[in-house]
Amino acid sequence: MSYPFQIQSYDQYKEVYFKSINDPDQFWDEIAQHFSWHQKWNQVSETDMERADSKWFIGAKLNITENCLDRHLIDKADQIALLWEPNDPKEAIRKLSYSELHEQVCIAAQMLRNHGVKKGDRVCIYMGMIPELVIAMLACARIGAIHSIIFGGFSAQSIVDRVFDAQATFIITCDGAFRGGKDIQLKSIVDEALERIDSINKIFVVQRTNCKPHMEPGRDLWWHEEMDKTDRYSALSAKAESMDAEDMLFILYTSGSTGKPKGVVHTCGGYMVYASYSFVNVFQYKPGQIHFCTADIGWITGHSYIVYGPLCSGATTLMFEGIPTWPDAGRFWDIVDRHQVNILYTAPTAIRSLMTFGSEPLKGKSLASLKVLGSVGEPINEEAWEWYSKEIGKNNCPIADTWWQTETGGILLSNLAGVTPQKASYATLPLPGIIPVLLNEKGEEISSPHVNGYLCLKNSWPSMIRTTYGNHERCRLTYFDQYKGYYFTGDGAFKDENGFLRISGRVDDVLKISGHRIGTAEVENAINQHPNIIESAVVGIPHSIKGQGIYAFVVHEQEISGKTILQDEINELLSEQIGPIAKTEKIQLVSGLPKTRSGKIMRRILRKIAEGDIDQLGDTSTLLDPNIVEEIIKGRIH
Numbered sequence: 001m002s003y004p005f006q007i008q009s010y011d012q013y014k015e016v017y018f019k020s021i022n023d024p025d026q027f028w029d030e031i032a033q034h035f036s037w038h039q040k041w042n043q044v045s046e047t048d049m050e051r052a053d054s055k056w057f058i059g060a061k062l063n064i065t066e067n068c069l070d071r072h073l074i075d076k077a078d079q080i081a082l083l084w085e086p087n088d089p090k091e092a093i094r095k096l097s098y099s100e101l102h103e104q105v106c107i108a109a110q111m112l113r114n115h116g117v118k119k120g121d122r123v124c125i126y127m128g129m130i131p132e133l134v135i136a137m138l139a140c141a142r143i144g145a146i147h148s149i150i151f152g153g154f155s156a157q158s159i160v161d162r163v164f165d166a167q168a169t170f171i172i173t174c175d176g177a178f179r180g181g182k183d184i185q186l187k188s189i190v191d192e193a194l195e196r197i198d199s200i201n202k203i204f205v206v207q208r209t210n211c212k213p214h215m216e217p218g219r220d221l222w223w224h225e226e227m228d229k230t231d232r233y234s235a236l237s238a239k240a241e242s243m244d245a246e247d248m249l250f251i252l253y254t255s256g257s258t259g260k261p262k263g264v265v266h267t268c269g270g271y272m273v274y275a276s277y278s279f280v281n282v283f284q285y286k287p288g289q290i291h292f293c294t295a296d297i298g299w300i301t302g303h304s305y306i307v308y309g310p311l312c313s314g315a316t317t318l319m320f321e322g323i324p325t326w327p328d329a330g331r332f333w334d335i336v337d338r339h340q341v342n343i344l345y346t347a348p349t350a351i352r353s354l355m356t357f358g359s360e361p362l363k364g365k366s367l368a369s370l371k372v373l374g375s376v377g378e379p380i381n382e383e384a385w386e387w388y389s390k391e392i393g394k395n396n397c398p399i400a401d402t403w404w405q406t407e408t409g410g411i412l413l414s415n416l417a418g419v420t421p422q423k424a425s426y427a428t429l430p431l432p433g434i435i436p437v438l439l440n441e442k443g444e445e446i447s448s449p450h451v452n453g454y455l456c457l458k459n460s461w462p463s464m465i466r467t468t469y470g471n472h473e474r475c476r477l478t479y480f481d482q483y484k485g486y487y488f489t490g491d492g493a494f495k496d497e498n499g500f501l502r503i504s505g506r507v508d509d510v511l512k513i514s515g516h517r518i519g520t521a522e523v524e525n526a527i528n529q530h531p532n533i534i535e536s537a538v539v540g541i542p543h544s545i546k547g548q549g550i551y552a553f554v555v556h557e558q559e560i561s562g563k564t565i566l567q568d569e570i571n572e573l574l575s576e577q578i579g580p581i582a583k584t585e586k587i588q589l590v591s592g593l594p595k596t597r598s599g600k601i602m603r604r605i606l607r608k609i610a611e612g613d614i615d616q617l618g619d620t621s622t623l624l625d626p627n628i629v630e631e632i633i634k635g636r637i638h
């Protein structure tokens with residue numbers, strides 16, 4: 001058995017879980033022994049949930065890239081670490097063995113060092129899904145620079161906000177990125193952002209689309225030219241930075257209920273241990289298997305389950321540059337057959353979208369290499385689960401429904417594929433070390449089954465969020481203040497009679513549009529920038545493919561007739577301010593919004609109206625102007 005901590009049976013899971021809860025420090029101590037450290041810890045953990053403080057592997061020193069790369073050079077130097085499938089299936093695939101990836105990362109690390117990037121510096125990475133993205137993030141980690149990856153679909157304004165909040169001094173980007181039939185000029189989006197920020201010293205530009213972007217002399221450098229200039233020998237002999245287990249590894253911005261995304265901070269030691277532990281157990285990875293996670297590395301799923309978890313485990317990880325429906329809706333299945341993929345980890349929205357094409361795109365596809373399927377990002381409905389299991393898994397592959405968050409760093413709730421029981425649309429049981437509880441409005445733990453509650457976590461685990469960058473109080477208030485002594489997830493859930501958990505969705509003002517997390521306040525802020533819009537309120541409505549869509553209630557300056565023009569203008573604004581992922585489905589012009597006497601928008605009422613659930617509006621008599629509700633109900637867009 002090659003992973004000593006891989007759980008093999010349901011009985012063993014129960015035993016291990018019990019042990020992990022009884023003596024968490026002893027449990028994680030044993031697991032962490034299987035990693036490579038410069039210096040071991042003198043204490044496993046220290047947590048104060050009320051202050052939002054937790055530390056893991058206190059006093060330990062390590063470099064995560066030695067665990068991802070160097071450690072495997074003894075027995076896996078020639079094994080493929082990173083397999084890359086290009087956007088265009090006619091273009092050549094790329095394969096990097098562990099020794100090749102190690103060499104590239106060392107050279108890139110040395111190159112960044114030569115240009116003045118130091119431990120603790122914040123480096124923003126804004127790239128498409130190409131191997132250089134993985135090389136760039138690992139190069140940062142190698143020298144102790146903190147990477148902050150910005151999803152390549154975000155707008156210039158999103159870059160501005162993130163660079164500013166992190167006070168980043170370097171950016172790594174591409175000339176452009178290919179995604180399906182489009183090519184997106186990433187460097188020119190960065191240039192637009194740079195008109196509004198001045199903390200950036202240098203920009204490294206990877207050549208991908210050959211779109212000949214503007215290069216500012218003295219500031220912008222071609223990645224390949226600088227890599228070529230770097231001395232290979234000194235790069236390979238340079239030492240990886242010795243990081244404290246609690247030093248920051250990365251920042252990743254995510255949306256919450258306020259208008260401003262938060263920089264979620266993860267640290268080196270705990271994150272590494274948990275990402276690897278969860279990878280090996282949930283997917284039941286076996287040496288030699290090909291693991292394909294379809295997420296973008298700009299999201300936490302890509303960080304933990306394309307890069308850090310698989311590479312720390314010596315796996316072969318496949319990254320895909322393109323989209324599931326290009327050149328046709330059989331693309332994922334072609335990739336599975338072409339690379340003999342064993343584990344496929346994707347999102348419900350992708351599954352639902354591919355389902356709509358029927359069985360045609362599956363003709364001639366074998367899919368026989370698949371052993372394990374995974375789902376992440378939002379609740380998976382039973383219909384999608386069944387289709388995934390039958391059409392893709394050929395009734396032969398367990399499906400791991402994995403619940404977690406950017407803040408949790410790794411999967412917290414999931415069946416272990418083929419090892420613990422699965423149940424369609426249930427995330428089922430916690431991983432070892434995790435204590436999920438459901439709380440009622442008063443903050444009391446709910447013990448009876450089939451009662452919805454707020455999903456909270458009772459203790460800390462190694463990859464729990466450490467802080468929100470630059471503002472610890474914000475972290476405390478957002479996650480640890482609602483219910484004292486607990487981490488509040490923002491999700492609702494209930495248990496069945498066996499204690500299996502089913503997530504019902506967000507209970508806060510966070511939307512999940514095609515699995516992408518967007519705050520209602522962010523969307524409203526963007527809409528309110530329209531010159532003729534006075535105010536707006538947005539809510540999520542069920543959408544058959546995206547999971548949720550945006551329904552906007554808009555108060556407009558004067559009576560207008562051209563609703564579609566307005567919708568185009570609003571979507572254009574959203575695309576500029578957030579990115580093309582934030583499009584509205586429906587816009588309703590209203591003369592006012594339902595507000596409490598203190599001026600708070602009653603979103604609960606708007607949500608019900610948008611869903612057509614008007615019999616359940618509850619008490620509206622306390623509203624500032626109860627008549628407005630009638631008007632809004634009449635004008636509802638079906």
Ligand code: WT7
Binds near residue numbers: 402
């Ligand atoms: C939110 C976190 C974690 C990686 C991708 C999303 C929802 C995530 C599931 C699941 C039901 C899920 C939750 C959660 N979510 N996985 N298996 N079942 N809901 O990360 O963008 O930080 O979003 O995604 O609402 O809170 P994220």
